[in-house]
């Protein structure tokens with residue numbers, strides 16, 4: 001999208017005649033030229049207005065151009081604005097070096113050549129425009145992503161709500177008390193909505209983690225009976241290959257959730273009689289690695305770009321939160337996840353850095 005609104009440029013010089021000649025050279029409908037006759041005024045303006053470029057005279061009374069530039073570069077709001085110094089001392093090395101150290105982008109030596117000044121300003125303005133466009137696209141992407149998530153949650157929560165709402169409406173217009181089984185149904189629907197919200201909250205980047213130093217093999221052995229049951233219900237064999245104690249600081253609840261999500265994916269990707277393998281080991285670089293390997297047909301090619309996107313699923317009754325939650329958990333543990341996939345199956349590896357490297 002082309003940004004066509006005029007671009008603000010700040011011109012700072014204590015001599016009015018210099019400001020007049022700068023405005024005459026840069027006069028264009030594309031620019032909104034704003035003038036300041038001293039450093040203080042310039043600093044005030046940079047707080048109020050977004051500038052694409054500042055042209056700053058060096059020799060000014062009270063606060064000189066170098067001081068003004070230093071203060072502009074110290075402030076969060078203005079530190080990114082490119083500054084071009086306009087000076088009569090451009091040929092003196094000390095001045096040039098000082099200007100660049102402070103963060104000046106360029107120099108114009110008085111008396112300046114109009115063409116030279118115009119082209120320098122033009123190139124900085126075009127950089128500013130590109131940056132603004134990029135920012136705009138990024139915020140569009142963020143809004144679209146937030147929108148997709150909102151649709152996902154609304155869909156998941158509305159289903160149980162619709163059931164409970166319908167049942168309550170029905171009982172409102174009847175004199176009968178709801179039967180125990182109806183109450184049970186409503187409770188289980190509300191419970192379902194609650195579970196979706198709890199799972200969804202695992203995606204929050206700042207979710208609290210309660211780290212404890214734990215042997216991950218012990219954690220795996222502890223939840224292996226329920227994993228085994230889940231596998232058996234699908235006719236899948238669970239195989240554990242766990243070596244000696246592998247201790248690392250971890251939130252046990254989050255670790256279990258990660259293991260469950262990835263195991264469930266493996267189990268759901270396979271046919272009865274196939275095998276899910278959970279393997280842990282210490283890598284030569286000291287990382288603690290958890291691997292979950294299945295013998296399914298691999299992740300479909302068109303699914304790969306969506307891996308980790310909340311509410312993306314190819315399954316009829318699933319929510320599509322498993323991988324997004326797993327990536328979020330790994331991030332909170334400074335661990336990274338990668339996967340290899342093909343028609344022989346998929347292996348997810350989660351690498352936890354040793355505590356000493358965190």
Ligand SMILES: Nc1ncnc2c1ncn2[C@@H]1O[C@H](COP(=O)(O)OP(=O)(O)OP(=O)(O)O)[C@@H](O)[C@H]1O
Nearest residue numbers: 265266269298299313314318319320321322323346
């Ligand atoms: N091991 C795997 N083999 C093949 N495809 C997989 C595997 N793991 C994930 N996928 C694909 O990635 C998609 C997203 O996985 P994710 O775990 O995020 O959601 P889900 O399993 O569909 O739902 P949920 O985890 O919420 O029950 C799956 O629907 C599936 O298509």
Ligand SMILES: [Mg+2]
Nearest residue numbers: 261265322323
């Ligand atoms: Mg899943």
